[in-house]
Amino acid sequence: MPNLVGDVSSAARILPDLKGEKLFIRNGKGAYLWDDKGRRYIDTALGFGAVLLGHSNDAVNAAVSQALSDSAAPSWAHVREHGAATDLAKHTGELSKVIFTNSGSEAVHLACRAARAYTGRGKIAKMAAGFDGWFDDVSYGNVTSKEATFQDGQRPSTERTTLLRFNDFDDVERLFAEDNDIAAVVLEPMLANAGCIMALPGYLKHVQAIAHQHGALVICDEVLMGFRLYPGLAGLREGLNPDIASVGKAIGNGVPVSAVVAKPHILAGFEEGRVIRGGTFSGNPMACAAVTSTLSQLDNSDYEHLISRGNTLREAIEAIFKAHDLIVTTSGYGNVFGIWLGAVAPMTYEQAEKIANPAFTQALHLALREAGVLIMPSPYGRLYISFEHNNRVIEEIKTAFEQAADALSGTFANA
Structure with a gap:
């Protein structure tokens, strides 16, 4: 067996x-x-x-191999982490503060924690049928789940998560009329894990405007689409002004790495020690080496x-x-x-x-x-x-x- x-x-x-x-x-x-x-x-x-x-990129492999030889887990602050954060922040506009994590799921989880801590509110709104990671809160309403489709007035919701219908302009207005405890809305440039459903013209900006109008933050989940269309965040290319973004996947060319990037005031609680974060392998030397090597190549691709x-x-x-x-x-x-x-x-x-x-x-x-x-x-x-x-x-x-x-x-x- x-x-x-x-x-x-x-x-x-x-x-x-x-x-x-x-x-x-x-x-x-x-x-x-x-x-x-x-x-x-x-x-x-x-x-x-x-x-x-492409698989097994020579430059990324060499950088990661050198980092592994130097020390896989030095425990303390190391020489590659600041450089990787600076390299990433050069591509993320006003989202200039960086916390490295290990997976896209972890990055979204931390982004949601940041939104709850900053706003003092409890719920995250995500797109029904969107995939924003496999952690309990945001896996609610994933593609093929029974919650992913719903009628007006029957919005699926838990204590920490509520759902929105993608490309439904009216539904986001109904959401905030129904619930005043929304800390953030998680947006994807397209509903990628539901078969690449494209956003209708103006939809993403509409969601952002309504969320900000009601004091909620906007989290761009860029784990899949970030750096895929150009060396940067797809949401910024769409004209969005998000407060936080989760990135991953392409920034390390297959090496496990992800990050939360945000406007400085949003992550101040982490910097001041008022909001918890951790992760033995977060920002490890191999991941940081992969980010620096990958981004330098993407800039010239x-x-x-x-x-x-x-x-x-x-x-x-x-x-x-x-x-x-x-x-x-x-x-x-x-x-x-x-x-x-x-x-x-x-x-x-x-x-x-x-x-x-x-x-x-x-x-x-x-x-x-x-x-x-x-x-x-x-x-x-x-x-x-x-x-x-x-x-x-x-x-x-x-x-x-x-x-x-x-x-x-x-x-x-x-x-």
């Missing part, structure tokens, strides 16, 4: 068997992963968005061409399926997008729930895996591309989609 629960330590890693075989990854480099049998795959999960420079390559791939995927009598559409950005079986991408979670097709997505995952491409098997999953996904790799992905569309056309045609 295996000792590892369900074969994995994170449920997101669970994949269906292919011809009776489980997938175990041995190593990765650039755009590729190799399994324990030596088979090569193009990776489009990319550490669920963490690997933006061609995001415009990366996103253009991804948009070319999106268009090709839609055209390939159409040629096989299957209509699919994509939603998101060039370097992170979802695939939907149908002609119209959803703009709300309620729409997404109706068109989500787990059978199609799992069949597509298996067909692509057989063709040498790894994608998430969930209907709410995403495809990522990294800076190592060059034109040749994109062409390889297109070829795999040709094979997959041909294999699926008989089963899902005219669906």
Whole structure:
């Protein structure tokens, strides 16, 4: 009997068997992963968005290796932490104060603590079907949960968390009319973990305006989208003025690291010791080395061409399926997008729930895996591309989609 629960330590890693075989990854480099049998795959999960420079980036690996050699856990303040915080803050505008943490979930948790401490209020409002980490408070109302859909006047809520409908302009006004204990609203630039549902024009600014009008803070959850569209926060690019942001994933290119960034007055309680924080491995030397090396490379990376390559791939995927009598559409950005079986991408979670097709997505995952491409098997999953996904790799992905569309056309045609 295996000792590892369900074969994995994170449920997101669970994949269906292919011809009776489980997938175990041995190593990765650039755009590729190799399994324990030596088979090569193009990776489009990319550490669920963490690997933006490509797997096993030489410069990041060298910096982390040096930090590990110097001391993995020196306990006290060390020479890399201030530099990494300065490098990060150069990219986050007025959110100039930094606390490093270890995971995106932990960063969101600490951001929520900061909001509660600063406002003296108890509740955090999050987007229904949004994923802001797996800790109890913010995992409430996650995608596919029964709480993620609700009618007016029946808002799901706990003592510490309440929900908002994404892209519903009126619902945020109703929220503050119903509840005066909201410390902060957690915003994502798009509802990424619900299949890359894009925000309607003006929606994010509307939520921010209503929250600030009622004395609540705005937390931008940038763990997934931060540094993916350009070297900075996606919310700032959308014209938002958040009070706090959680960042992670891409800032370390796969090395476990995340952070809370905020306006100085918001985090003053932590600096003065009035609000608790901790974490043996928070801001450890390897994480800080990864941040410094990763950000220096992202500053010199061609995001415009990366996103253009991804948009070319999106268009090709839609055209390939159409040629096989299957209509699919994509939603998101060039370097992170979802695939939907149908002609119209959803703009709300309620729409997404109706068109989500787990059978199609799992069949597509298996067909692509057989063709040498790894994608998430969930209907709410995403495809990522990294800076190592060059034109040749994109062409390889297109070829795999040709094979997959041909294999699926008989089963899902005219669906």
